[in-house]
Amino acid sequence: MGVQILWAVLLVAVAALAIAAPGLRSNRPDAWWCLIGYPLSVIRILATWRRLTTTIGLAVPRRPARLLVGSVVLKGDPLRPIPPRRSLPRLRQGGLEATARLHPGQVPDDFARFTEAIAHAWRVFAVRIVPVGRGHVRLVALAWDPLASPKVPRVTQYEPLRAVVGRREDGAVWAIDLHLVPHWFVVGATQSGKSTLIAALVKQLAPQRVALFGIDLKGGLELSLFEPRLSALAPDRSSAGRLLARLVAEVETRMVLCRKAGVRSNKDLPKQLRRPPIVIIVDEVAELYLMATREEKNEVGEISTNLLRIAQLGAALDAHLVIAGQRVGSDLGPGVTALRAQLGGRVCHRVNDPGTAEMALGDLSKEALVAAQQITTAERGVAVTIGEDGRWMRTRSIHVTPEEARRVAKKYAHLTPVWHEEEGTYL
Numbered sequence: 001m002g003v004q005i006l007w008a009v010l011l012v013a014v015a016a017l018a019i020a021a022p023g024l025r026s027n028r029p030d031a032w033w034c035l036i037g038y039p040l041s042v043i044r045i046l047a048t049w050r051r052l053t054t055t056i057g058l059a060v061p062r063r064p065a066r067l068l069v070g071s072v073v074l075k076g077d078p079l080r081p082i083p084p085r086r087s088l089p090r091l092r093q094g095g096l097e098a099t100a101r102l103h104p105g106q107v108p109d110d111f112a113r114f115t116e117a118i119a120h121a122w123r124v125f126a127v128r129i130v131p132v133g134r135g136h137v138r139l140v141a142l143a144w145d146p147l148a149s150p151k152v153p154r155v156t157q158y159e160p161l162r163a164v165v166g167r168r169e170d171g172a173v174w175a176i177d178l179h180l181v182p183h184w185f186v187v188g189a190t191q192s193g194k195s196t197l198i199a200a201l202v203k204q205l206a207p208q209r210v211a212l213f214g215i216d217l218k219g220g221l222e223l224s225l226f227e228p229r230l231s232a233l234a235p236d237r238s239s240a241g242r243l244l245a246r247l248v249a250e251v252e253t254r255m256v257l258c259r260k261a262g263v264r265s266n267k268d269l270p271k272q273l274r275r276p277p278i279v280i281i282v283d284e285v286a287e288l289y290l291m292a293t294r295e296e297k298n299e300v301g302e303i304s305t306n307l308l309r310i311a312q313l314g315a316a317l318d319a320h321l322v323i324a325g326q327r328v329g330s331d332l333g334p335g336v337t338a339l340r341a342q343l344g345g346r347v348c349h350r351v352n353d354p355g356t357a358e359m360a361l362g363d364l365s366k367e368a369l370v371a372a373q374q375i376t377t378a379e380r381g382v383a384v385t386i387g388e389d390g391r392w393m394r395t396r397s398i399h400v401t402p403e404e405a406r407r408v409a410k411k412y413a414h415l416t417p418v419w420h421e422e423e424g425t426y427l
Ligand SMILES: Nc1ncnc2c1ncn2[C@@H]1O[C@H](COP(=O)(O)OP(=O)(O)O)[C@@H](O)[C@H]1O
Pocket: 188, 189, 190, 191, 192, 193, 194, 195, 196, 197, 380, 381, 382, 396, 397, 398, 399
């Protein structure tokens, strides 16, 4: 009798869950995942693991497919390949994770190549592979896209030169930390989210002791929003050339100061000698490199050399580059490729031409390149980012509107270090 009641209760509970599931899924996705999605996924993963790993070639046969019997070679399909050993999937917020042991001869990349197949088999949004120690990988499944409507972190405490600009796919905040990665390269088609990211960055840097410089060859259209907080804004190529030449001189002054004081970086200088960090923001970098006439060729050459010089010396002397572009291909000349090599931080929004994504990510990670090419038009502000640890990650910037950016620039205008335009020195 007792057992029958237990069964009846269980049946009613399952029926109630089945009825409530669709509503729960849309209204309380986290609750839905814990109660229904996760248990079902665990059953699915356990039931399909062998078949899945066999299909994608990660299960290996105990014996080779060829066998020598006397002097006869027998060929055939091996019986029951052995799948990689796997832990029970553990629940995590908005997803699950499991650890798998690699077979001898396998590397984490062997799993990484099949993340899409695994995500389909598990019916989750995406699967990411994280190498953990020797011989193991962690498979992290995301039940849905955590960037579709990210919760925006509120930041009130500022770490010097660190800007919290959005959310990462793994739930952590996305920070552009100029101490850890001194220079950044940001690409994306029009309307993909570049300016919004720059606005988020400026919004966080504005309250800090930083000199911000803008180079925006679309007549200063984009960066003029921040003008009250910019120490200088160059709206055309010749003024950009002059500004960069003076900034190189400033960086060289810092070098002399450091040498005289016997220290290795601007940070180590005595307080009264220390200069404010410089952040140079370039929007639409391609315009800097386009040339038609011979005269322009010289100008471009000079700009290119100066950008490279700042990139090379900047890390220790507190001069940072944030370079954004819409279409940045190797056709712009060797200067761009050389500059890219100096820009360790990469952010790739949706792009129209594969060449630009290749330029931003191709030299670091092929998988990141594939992930960037999957960003859709609707996913504004979503990007594939490579930062301090060299691993790629999907991210989404905080939606900072132009009005907000303008307001912040005005609010902190009094913190703007004054830059003497003619002499190129701080007053
Ligand atoms: N992180 C984001 N979240 C939501 N919407 C965004 C985000 N980033 C950008 N957008 C939207 O996309 C539009 C274009 O963004 P913008 O930064 O101006 O692109 P770009 O500078 O690449 O042309 C913005 O007006 C904004 O509405």
